[in-house]
Amino acid sequence: MKNMTQQLPNAITLTALCFGLTAIYAALEGAWERAVILLIISTILDGLDGRVARMLGATSKIGEQLDSLCDTVNFGVAPALLLYLWALNVFGAAGWAIVLVYVMCTVVRLARFNMLCELPGRSPAYFSGLPSPIAALVIICPLTISFAFPEHFFFYPEISAAITLIASGLMVSTLPMFSFKTLKDTPFSQPTIKIAAAMLVLIAVVLAAIGKPWMILAECVFVYFSLLPLSMMHYKKI
Numbered sequence: 485m486k487n488m489t490q491q492l493p494n495a496i497t498l499t500a501l502c503f504g505l506t507a508i509y510a511a512l513e514g515a516w517e518r519a520v521i522l523l524i525i526s527t528i529l530d531g532l533d534g535r536v537a538r539m540l541g542a543t544s545k546i547g548e549q550l551d552s553l554c555d556t557v558n559f560g561v562a563p564a565l566l567l568y569l570w571a572l573n574v575f576g577a578a579g580w581a582i583v584l585v586y587v588m589c590t591v592v593r594l595a596r597f598n599m600l601c602e603l604p605g606r607s608p609a610y611f612s613g614l615p616s617p618i619a620a621l622v623i624i625c626p627l628t629i630s631f632a633f634p635e636h637f638f639f640y641p642e643i644s645a646a647i648t649l650i651a652s653g654l655m656v657s658t659l660p661m662f663s664f665k666t667l668k669d670t671p672f673s674q675p676t677i678k679i680a681a682a683m684l685v686l687i688a689v690v691l692a693a694i695g696k697p698w699m700i701l702a703e704c705v706f707v708y709f710s711l712l713p714l715s716m717m718h719y720k721k722i
Contacts, residue, residue: 493537494547497554500529504558511566519566520628524701526558527617552594559620560590567623567648571641579641582648586623589652590616596656610715611661614654618661622651622705631698662708662715 507522533551537543564583572579593616600612614622626644633639 489540490544492540493533493543494550496529496533496536497547497551500526500533500558501554503529504554504562507562508565511569514569516566516570516627517631520624520631520698523558523562523566523620523624526562527621530555530558530617548598552598555594555616556587556591559616560587560594563620563624564590564648567627567644570627571644572648574641575645579645582645586619586648586652589655590619593619593655613657613659614651614661616655618705618708619651619655621701623648625702625705628698628701659712660715662711 503522503526507519507526510516510519510522530551533547534543537547564586568579568583572582575582593613596612597615623644626639626647630639
């Protein structure tokens, strides 16, 4: 029983991989909303496996490597193929080149993350560069916005191409970005920040109530990027 409990985090990681692969299958069928939902579930599970491992005292080297290998598919290959099938294919070989650039940057980002985890004195409150799960959500934002507003500006393939390339560059950058794994060494323990978080939840509820639930993802992505200046300023103080 204890051994089964120790394997629970790895089971969650592999389940996330299944959702990521099934998102590709849904995209091949043109079921865009289903594909996005599967990708979001994969992201949620990715956030759970590490926490479950720490809670159960089941962290392991194989779990760390398994997580990164699955993340390559879930946040590199899956969202890139989804976007290619939805929009980037109109550019032909250039669209495929954008997919390759994004996946390569994801792999580099994950490899660097594994390396940095081994370094002493690293603050868990910050990522170096845009984390791959967030990058995946960023590049599918034009697709989710199109669910709410079919004729929106973000529907154009050129916008998706630009966003994908920007996300690729941010992943391999060294910009400090909040990880939210801990509030230590961050300004998020202040009461004003808690009020702002409550307002964010309220906006999300309103969007859902007026029939625009897909805009919640875009809202969260926008808020995360708006915190970048604060992250850079506060990181210099620690």
